[in-house]
Amino acid sequence: MDFSRARLAFESPRLTLRIMEDRDATEEYAGWLNDPEVNRYLATKSATIKELQDYIQKKDLQADALFFGVYLKSNGAHIGTVKLEPIEPAQKRATIAVMIGNKMHWGKGYAAEAMKLLMDWCFNELKFDEVNLGVIAKNAAAIRAYEKLGFVETKREIAYVRYGDELHDHVLMAVKKRS
């Protein structure tokens, strides 16, 4: 399966997902990644438009990655991203990551709604057995969103991720195929 050239789109009641393109590398998107509240528990702590363009292009060429923008159906606004990487067909599993970058839209269930679209696709279309992710233990909002989707902790790496002077626990979570 060559995912890199896929032109997939998904729709939920409130959201559309489509593959990120060059034109999605906006000031607003860079602003999300440069915002300490948004990037607090992310590996990426800054971004320029050029870096975003390069990243979008890199993900597009990667056979084991699908990088989607999250858009509101009501007005087309770009509010975040959701990514599958790596996608491992031989292992029947994928790793998912989400960012709702527009803070006005936190706490409205958008992260869970966007992720559910890709999880349903992984389980129902690709017939995968597992979707997993990694999260910083202190990221309570993310963990709550993931638990709502059925993710359970599978492993905890103590003092594993360093951000400056701070060491954080890293939690691995997974959902197994619903039978």
Ligand SMILES: CC(C)(COP(=O)(O)OP(=O)(O)OC[C@H]1O[C@@H](n2cnc3c(N)ncnc32)[C@H](O)[C@@H]1OP(=O)(O)O)[C@@H](O)C(=O)NCCC(=O)NCCS
């Ligand atoms: C974490 C993030 C993805 C959550 O997105 P979201 O759309 O607000 O998530 P949802 O609304 O689907 O779910 C969040 C849940 O956490 C709850 N929550 C919010 N802040 C919380 C906090 N500080 N502590 C505990 N729960 C919290 C919300 O009430 C909601 O639960 P509910 O539906 O039971 O009320 C979003 O804030 C974000 O993108 N942050 C920056 C990037 C990031 O950290 N990404 C995740 C990396 S692993």
